[in-house]
Amino acid sequence: MRPNNKKHVSQGFWGDLFDRLPFVAVFLIMSVLTGMMFFNADGLPLYFQVRENRQQLVQQIQQLEYINASMQEDITRIQRDPQRLEELARNRLGMVRPGEKVFQFVEPAPSSVTARR
Numbered sequence: 001m002r003p004n005n006k007k008h009v010s011q012g013f014w015g016d017l018f019d020r021l022p023f024v025a026v027f028l029i030m031s032v033l034t035g036m037m038f039f040n041a042d043g044l045p046l047y048f049q050v051r052e053n054r055q056q057l058v059q060q061i062q063q064l065e066y067i068n069a070s071m072q073e074d075i076t077r078i079q080r081d082p083q084r085l086e087e088l089a090r091n092r093l094g095m096v097r098p099g100e101k102v103f104q105f106v107e108p109a110p111s112s113v114t115a116r117r
Contacts, residue, residue: 089095
């Protein structure tokens with residue numbers, strides 16, 4: 001609103017445009033700078049890329065936390081359950097108790113005679 005004691009006198013189209021030129025110039029400059037900020041390579045595309053990377057990292061963290069909890073549970077079970085420890089020793093390390101006999105069955109390699117049939 002304009003104060004009542006001053007009346008605005010129109011100076012015609014060009015006169016009014018010249019009076020508003022600083023505001024128009026500032027608006028145009030700000031529009032160009034805003035457009036450059038949002039649409040150049042470091043603007044919105046970078047923001048969306050970083051946001052997507054963040055979502056992927058959050059998912060990876062959740063997966064790793066699940067794996068970590070599972071491994072911690074397995075460690076606790078190995079420390080407290082002698083049967084689990086024996087199972088691992090037999091399956092992974094090939095250990096046997098004293099006096100046990102181990103039988104190992106080996107598949108014969110295909111010979112050239114049986115390969116032709």
